[in-house]
Amino acid sequence: MNGPARITALAVTLAGMVLSMSGCDQLQARDQLNKGVEAYKSAHYEEAIGHFQKATQLDPSLPMAKTYLATALAQNVVPGLDTVENLKTANQAIDIFKDVLVKDPSDVNSLKQVAGIYFQIKKLDDAKEWQKKVLAVDPKDPEAAYTIGVIDWTEAHENTLTALQSAGVNDDGEGNLKAPKKVMEPLKAQNGPLVDEGLKYLNDAVANRANYDDAMAYLNLIYRRKADVDYGDTAAVKADLAAAEDWRTKAMGTRKANEEKKNAGPGGITMDSSGNLK
Numbered sequence: 395m396n397g398p399a400r401i402t403a404l405a406v407t408l409a410g411m412v413l414s415m416s417g418c419d420q421l422q423a424r425d426q427l428n429k430g431v432e433a434y435k436s437a438h439y440e441e442a443i444g445h446f447q448k449a450t451q452l453d454p455s456l457p458m459a460k461t462y463l464a465t466a467l468a469q470n471v472v473p474g475l476d477t478v479e480n481l482k483t484a485n486q487a488i489d490i491f492k493d494v495l496v497k498d499p500s501d502v503n504s505l506k507q508v509a510g511i512y513f514q515i516k517k518l519d520d521a522k523e524w525q526k527k528v529l530a531v532d533p534k535d536p537e538a539a540y541t542i543g544v545i546d547w548t549e550a551h552e553n554t555l556t557a558l559q560s561a562g563v564n565d566d567g568e569g570n571l572k573a574p575k576k577v578m579e580p581l582k583a584q585n586g587p588l589v590d591e592g593l594k595y596l597n598d599a600v601a602n603r604a605n606y607d608d609a610m611a612y613l614n615l616i617y618r619r620k621a622d623v624d625y626g627d628t629a630a631v632k633a634d635l636a637a638a639e640d641w642r643t644k645a646m647g648t649r650k651a652n653e654e655k656k657n658a659g660p661g662g663i664t665m666d667s668s669g670n671l672k
Contacts (some may be wrong), residue, residue: 423453427462434466442466461504464490468507473514484515500531509541518545536603539595543612546592550585550619557581569621569631578625586623592616605652610645614638 430445446463449456467487472480488511491504498504509524522545528538558565561577570578593616599609617638624630 419452423449423456423459426452427456427459430462439466439469460490460494464494464507468511471511471514474516481515484511487511502528502531505531513541518549521545534602536599536606539602540599540606540609543592543596543599543609543616546588547612547616547619550588550592553584554581554619554622567618568635569625571631578622582623582625585619589616589620589623593620605648607645607649607652610641610648613641614645617641
C-alpha cells in the first residue's frame with residue numbers, strides 16, 4: 395500500500411473510532427439522563443444534579459439535558475436565603491436556563507424558571523423583567539401577570555411601612571389619613587406607578603383565570619395601597635376601600651368554591667338544576 399493510500403486508510407479508521415466513541419458517549423449520556431430523571435422524581439435532587447451534569451458533559455447536544463440540570467439546581471434554591479452557597483446555586487441555574495434561551499428565546503418554561511428564581515432570591519426587579527418576557531411570548535399567562543402584581547404590591551407596601559415608620563405612624567390599611575402630609579405626599583409619587591402597574595396586571599390575571607382567588611386577594615391589598623396614593627381625595631379613598639372590600643369578599647368566595655370543587659374531585663356527587671343527584 396503506497397503512502398497516500400495508507401494515510402487515507404488511517405484517516406478512515408480514526409474517523410470510525412471517533413464515531414464509535416461518540417456513539418458510546420451518547421448512549422452513556424442518555425443513560426445518565428434517565429437516571430437523573432428517576433432521581434429527580436424521587437426528590438433526590440443532589441443525585442439528579444450529578445447525573446444531569448454527567449449527561450451534559452458526555453453529550454452537550456443532548457436535548458433537555460441542560461434544562462433538566464437547571465431545573466434540578468433550581469429545586470435546590472431555598473427561597474429568601476441569601477447565603478453564598480444558595481445564591482451560587484441560584485445563579486448556576488439561571489445561567490444554564492439563559493444558555494438554553496440563546497437557542498430558543500421563546501422557551502416559556504425557561505423564561506418562567508429564570509423569573510421564579512429571581513423572585514426566590516429577592517431580586518424583584520429582575521423577576522418582574524423576566525415575567526414580562528414570559529408575557530411577551532404568552533400574553534395570557536395568568537401566573538406571570540399575577541407575579542408582577544405581587545411584586546408591585548410588595549414594593550409599594552415596603553415603601554409605605556418605611557415612610558410611616560419615619561413619622562412614628564402605623565399602617566392602618568385604609569389610606570392612612572391620619573399620617574402627616576409631609577410623609578404622604580412623597581409616598582404618593584413613589585407608589586403611584588407601582589399601584590397603577592400592579593392593578594393592571596392583577597386584573598389581567600383574573601381576566602385570564604376567572605377563579606384566581608390569590609390574584610383577587612392581592613387586588614384587595616393593592617387597592618389599599620391605592621388609597622394611600624389618593625391621600626387628600628376623600629371620595630377617591632372611599633372608592634378605593636370599597637373596591638378593596640369587594641375584592642376581599644370575591645377572593646373568599648372564590649377560594650371556598652375552589653376548595654369545594656377540589657374536594658369533590660372526579661366522580662363526586664352533585665345535583666342538577668332540578669335537585670336530582672347525578
